[in-house]
Amino acid sequence: MRRPDAWLRIRTWFEQALEREGAARDELLETLAATAPDEASLVRRLLVAHERDPGFLDGSAIEVLGDRVAASDVIPEPARLGRYRIERRIGEGGMATVYRAVPDDGTLDRAVAIKVARATAHPRLAAASAAERDILARLSHPHIAHLYDAGLTPDGRPYLVMEYVEGLAITDHCAVRRLDLAARIALLRDVCAAVDYAHRHLVVHRDIKPSNVLVTTDGAVKLLDFGVAKVLDPEGGGGDDVAARTNPALTPAYAAPEQLRRERVTTAADVWGLGVLAYELLTGVRPHRLDGLSAAAAERVICTVIPLAPSLAARRGEQALAHPPSGDLDAVILKALRVEPAARYATAMAFAEDLAAALEGRPVRARAPTASYRAVRFVNRNRASVFAASVAVVALLATTIVAVRQARAARALAARVERERAAADTAGARARRINRFLQDVLATANPSWYVTSREKGPDVTVLRALEHAASRMSRDLADDPETRADIHHTLGDTYAALGRTEEMARHFDSSLAIRERIFRPPHPKIADARYYAWRAATDRGQWDRAYELLQSALAMQRARDEGNNLPYMLETVASSAIRRGEYRRAAALAQESIDLFAARYDSTHPGHIGSEIVLANALLYQGLRDSAAALVARVVVHDRLGI
Numbered sequence: 001m002r003r004p005d006a007w008l009r010i011r012t013w014f015e016q017a018l019e020r021e022g023a024a025r026d027e028l029l030e031t032l033a034a035t036a037p038d039e040a041s042l043v044r045r046l047l048v049a050h051e052r053d054p055g056f057l058d059g060s061a062i063e064v065l066g067d068r069v070a071a072s073d074v075i076p077e078p079a080r081l082g083r084y085r086i087e088r089r090i091g092e093g094g095m096a097t098v099y100r101a102v103p104d105d106g107t108l109d110r111a112v113a114i115k116v117a118r119a120t121a122h123p124r125l126a127a128a129s130a131a132e133r134d135i136l137a138r139l140s141h142p143h144i145a146h147l148y149d150a151g152l153t154p155d156g157r158p159y160l161v162m163e164y165v166e167g168l169a170i171t172d173h174c175a176v177r178r179l180d181l182a183a184r185i186a187l188l189r190d191v192c193a194a195v196d197y198a199h200r201h202l203v204v205h206r207d208i209k210p211s212n213v214l215v216t217t218d219g220a221v222k223l224l225d226f227g228v229a230k231v232l233d234p235e236g237g238g239g240d241d242v243a244a245r246t247n248p249a250l251t252p253a254y255a256a257p258e259q260l261r262r263e264r265v266t267t268a269a270d271v272w273g274l275g276v277l278a279y280e281l282l283t284g285v286r287p288h289r290l291d292g293l294s295a296a297a298a299e300r301v302i303c304t305v306i307p308l309a310p311s312l313a314a315r316r317g318e319q320a321l322a323h324p325p326s327g328d329l330d331a332v333i334l335k336a337l338r339v340e341p342a343a344r345y346a347t348a349m350a351f352a353e354d355l356a357a358a359l360e361g362r363p364v365r366a367r368a369p370t371a372s373y374r375a376v377r378f379v380n381r382n383r384a385s386v387f388a389a390s391v392a393v394v395a396l397l398a399t400t401i402v403a404v405r406q407a408r409a410a411r412a413l414a415a416r417v418e419r420e421r422a423a424a425d426t427a428g429a430r431a432r433r434i435n436r437f438l439q440d441v442l443a444t445a446n447p448s449w450y451v452t453s454r455e456k457g458p459d460v461t462v463l464r465a466l467e468h469a470a471s472r473m474s475r476d477l478a479d480d481p482e483t484r485a486d487i488h489h490t491l492g493d494t495y496a497a498l499g500r501t502e503e504m505a506r507h508f509d510s511s512l513a514i515r516e517r518i519f520r521p522p523h524p525k526i527a528d529a530r531y532y533a534w535r536a537a538t539d540r541g542q543w544d545r546a547y548e549l550l551q552s553a554l555a556m557q558r559a560r561d562e563g564n565n566l567p568y569m570l571e572t573v574a575s576s577a578i579r580r581g582e583y584r585r586a587a588a589l590a591q592e593s594i595d596l597f598a599a600r601y602d603s604t605h606p607g608h609i610g611s612e613i614v615l616a617n618a619l620l621y622q623g624l625r626d627s628a629a630a631l632v633a634r635v636v637v638h639d640r641l642g643i
Contacts, residue, residue: 010039014046026294048295081114081159082151083107100164112148116159133160135203135226143194143221165214165222171281173215181325184281185355190221192274192352198223199267199348202629206265208273209254210280252298253290257339260299266620267348268341274351275336275344282325283313287337307337328358331366340579346613367496485514485529492532505536524563527556531569550576567596571611574618583621590615 013032017025025047033040078086084101090113091098099114136147149161168176170191174184191213198205205212205226212225252260256272259265279287287307290298307313310333311326325333332354338344345351345365354364492507512529519526530553537546554569570593577586590611597608612631619628 010042013043111164113162113164114159117157141194141197143190144223167214167216169210170213170215171210185359188278189352192348194223195270196348205270209251257303268344271336271344278333283310285313328364332358332364335366342575342578481514481518485511501539508532508536522556522559524560527553567593574614583618587618
C-alpha cells in the first residue's frame with residue numbers, strides 16, 4: 001500500500017522535474033529510478049501528460065492521480081455489482097480495473113467482463129466511461145467485444161459489462177500456435193474488418209495494439225477497449241477539437257505521428273496502428289525502437305525515421321516464419337506506416353485487401369499500377385515460360401540494333417533518289433515499331449526473382465544481358481533521343497515495380513532531362529516525365545523538388561490535356577497539398593478531379609472514389625466535420641469505401 005507521504009514525494013519530484021529541461025531532467029529521473037523505480041515511473045507519466053496538455057496539470061491532474069492511487073489502496077474489491085457476482089480481477093489499467101463476473105439471475109448463460117473506473121466520481125473518468133458506453137452501444141460486429149450492460153457502483157464509480165473474451169493477445173496467440181504467414185494475415189484481415197466497421201460508423205479506435213486484440217481458443221479475433229475511441233460524427237457525441245486531437249492514454253509505440261504531435265486524428269490513425277500491428281506480427285519486432293526514450297525523443301523517431309523493410313527486419317529479428325514477408329508485403333505495410341496520413345491507405349479494408357493480394361501474388365495498391373508491374377506479378381506465377389521469353393528478348397535486342405543502323409544508312413541516302421528515300425522511310429518505320437515492341441517486352445519480362453534471389457545461374461545472366469544491351473542501344477541511338485527517353489521511362493517503371501528505387505530514380509531523371517531538351521513546354525511528354533520524376537524525388541526525401549515537379553507537371557497537363565492523366569494528377573496534387581497544410585486548395589483540386597472522373601468515366605470509378613476520400617480529408621482538416629461526415633456517409637451508403 002502506498003502511504004500518503006509517498007504521494008507527497010512523487011509530487012515534489014514532479015515539480016522539480018518541471019523546472020528542468022533536457023539532460024538535467026533526464027539526470028534527475030535516472031537518480032530517482034535508481035532508488036524508487038515505481039515513483040520514477042509515475043513522475044514520467046505526469047511529465048508526458050503535462051507535455052500533451054499543460055492545462056490538465058494545473059492543480060487538477062496531481063489530485064486526480066493522487067485520488068487514483070489512494071482509491072486503489074483503500075477501496076476494497078467488490079463482491080458483486082448489480083446482478084453480477086464478481087469472481088476475480090483479470091486486468092488493471094491507469095483508468096479502470098477489469099473483473100470476471102457471472103450473472104446470477106439467469107439472463108445470461110456466460111461469464112462477463114466488468115470494467116470499473118478506479119477514481120471515485122472524477123468528471124474526466126466518468127465522461128470517458130460514458131463515451132465508451134455510447135460508442136460500444138452503436139457497434140455490433142463479430143470481431144468487436146459486445147456491450148451488455150452499464151451502471152454505477154455504490155460509491156458512484158461507472159462500470160461497463162462487456163463480453164468476456166477467453167484468449168491471448170494476437171502476437172502471443174501466433175507465437176504459441178506457431179502460425180504461418182498466411183494464417184497471420186488472415187487474422188490481420190479480421191482485425192481490419194472490425195476496424196473498418198467502426199470507421200463506417202464514424203468511430204476511430206485510437207489505441208490499436210496487441211493487448212487490445214485478443215484471439216479466442218477457437219481462433220476468433222476480438223477487438224477490445226474503446227475507452228479512448230473517438231466519434232467523428234459531431235451529432236454522435238464527438239466532443240470538442242481538443243478531444244479530437246489528443247488521447248491521454250495512448251501507447252507511444254503504436255500511436256500515429258499525428259497523435260504524438262497532438263494534431264487532428266482521423267481514421268488514418270487506426271490505419272497506422274494496423275500497420276504497426278502487422279509489422280510486429282510478421283517480423284517479431286516493432287517498426288521503431290523506443291525503449292528508454294523520452295516522449296519527445298520517441299515522437300522524433302516515429303515522425304522522422306523510416307522503418308526497416310519488414311522482410312529485412314524479419315531476418316534480423318527473432319521471428320521464425322517459414323515464408324517471411326518480402327516484396328509486395330514490404331510495400332503494403334510501409335504504405336500503412338507513412339508519416340503523412342493522406343499517404344496511407346484510405347480505409348482499413350483497402351489495407352486488408354492489399355495484404356491478401358500480396359500473399360496471393362496479385363498486384364497491390366501500394367505500388368504504381370503500371371503495365372510493367374502487373375507483368376512482374378504475372379511473371380512470378382509463370383517463371384519457366386518467361387525465361388524462354390527473356391532469351392528471345394536478347395536476340396530481339398541484337399536484331400533491333402542492326403535494324404536501327406540500317407535505317408540510319410537508308411535515311412542518309414534518301415536525298416539522292418526517291419526510291420531509296422521510300423526504302424529508308426519504310427526501314428525507319430519498321431525500326432520504330434520494333435522499338436515500341438521492345439519496350440513492351442521489357443515491361444513484361446522483368447522477373448523480380450532475378451533481383452531478390454541469392455542464387456546464381458542463367459536467370460541472373462539474362463538480366464545482366466538485358467541491361468547491357470539497353471546501354472548499348474542508348475549509345476547507338478544517339479541521334480534518336482525521343483526513343484531513348486521512352487526506353488528510360490519504361491526502365492524506370494520496371495525498376496519501380498521491382499522496388500529498386502535508385503535505379504528507378506536514375507532512369508526517370510534521364511527521361512525527363514532528354515524530353516526537356518527535345519520538346520518545348522508545355523508538352524504532355526514533359527508533364528508525364530515530371531510527374532514520374534516527382535515520385536523519384538519523393539522516395540529520395542527531396543520534398544521541395546518533388547513539390548515543384550508536381551506543380552509544373554499539373555500546369556503543363558492543364559495546358560495540353562491529352563490522354564487521361566489530368567484527373568490522376570489533380571488527385572495527387574490534392575493529397576500533396578494536404579500534407580503541406582494547404583487544405584482549401586486541396587479541397588478545390590480534389591473536387592476538380594471528382595468532376596473529371598465523373599465526366600470521363602462514372603461515379604463508381606476507383607479514381608472518383610479516391611478523390612472523394614481526399615476531399616473528405618481536406619474538409620475535415622478545415623474543421624468542416626459535418627460536410628466531411630456527410631461525404632464519408634455517402635460513400636459508405638454506396639458501399640464503395642474499399643474499392
